Amino acid sequence: METIRTFVALRFDEQTNAELERFIGELRRSYPDVKWAPAENLHLTLVFLGDVHVNDLNGITEALAEVGREFDPYWLSLRAIGCFPKPARARIVWVGCDEGSDETTTLQDLIATQLEPFGYRRENRPYRPHVTIGRAKGRHPLAFDHGVRKWASWHGGPTEITEICTMGSQLGRHGPTYSVLARCPLGQDD
Numbered sequence: 001m002e003t004i005r006t007f008v009a010l011r012f013d014e015q016t017n018a019e020l021e022r023f024i025g026e027l028r029r030s031y032p033d034v035k036w037a038p039a040e041n042l043h044l045t046l047v048f049l050g051d052v053h054v055n056d057l058n059g060i061t062e063a064l065a066e067v068g069r070e071f072d073p074y075w076l077s078l079r080a081i082g083c084f085p086k087p088a089r090a091r092i093v094w095v096g097c098d099e100g101s102d103e104t105t106t107l108q109d110l111i112a113t114q115l116e117p118f119g120y121r122r123e124n125r126p127y128r129p130h131v132t133i134g135r136a137k138g139r140h141p142l143a144f145d146h147g148v149r150k151w152a153s154w155h156g157g158p159t160e161i162t163e164i165c166t167m168g169s170q171l172g173r174h175g176p177t178y179s180v181l182a183r184c185p186l187g188q189d190d
Helices: 014-030 055-071 101-117 144-151
Strands: 003-010 034-036 044-053 075-085 090-096 130-136 157-161 163-172 175-185
Touching: 003 055, 003 101, 014 034, 014 075, 014 090, 014 130, 034 144, 044 055, 044 130, 055 163, 055 175, 075 101, 075 144, 090 101, 101 175, 157 163
Parallel strands: none
Antiparallel strands: 003 044, 003 163, 034 130, 075 090, 075 157, 090 130, 163 175
């Protein structure tokens, strides 16, 4: 049976994507040993589902549409920069959220609950809304302490969150290619 590598995400308006792309360009000059995310791949992951059977996509979309009907659009501000697991030994570079962070966490929890019948299992760690913007190249972590301090006050501005997207991910030689499989508007009855 055919499967698609799938995740549920929030996408951003053109202005926010452009601001993130500008910021990544600035970071790229200081940190060339990071594989920076291309603008078309920028998103905030709510739930990673992994390989999903194509036959389950309609049910997943219906479950997300149900959440969307009950959740109003809201504003999200991207702010500051951080790393996983820690700045001194960074593998992942991310941009965090301030305004809208609580709403995003609540939305993620509702979606996770709705997707449990499709085999989704929650992670053991608490959900922290963020946008992954870069990954350390190779096997060695990156020392990103200076970057975290230098760009601690970066602010990407507000973006209105109006929909939940089901995304497909195809892994290729040059990284993943993402496509929107379904869009579920927030706060709209059918």
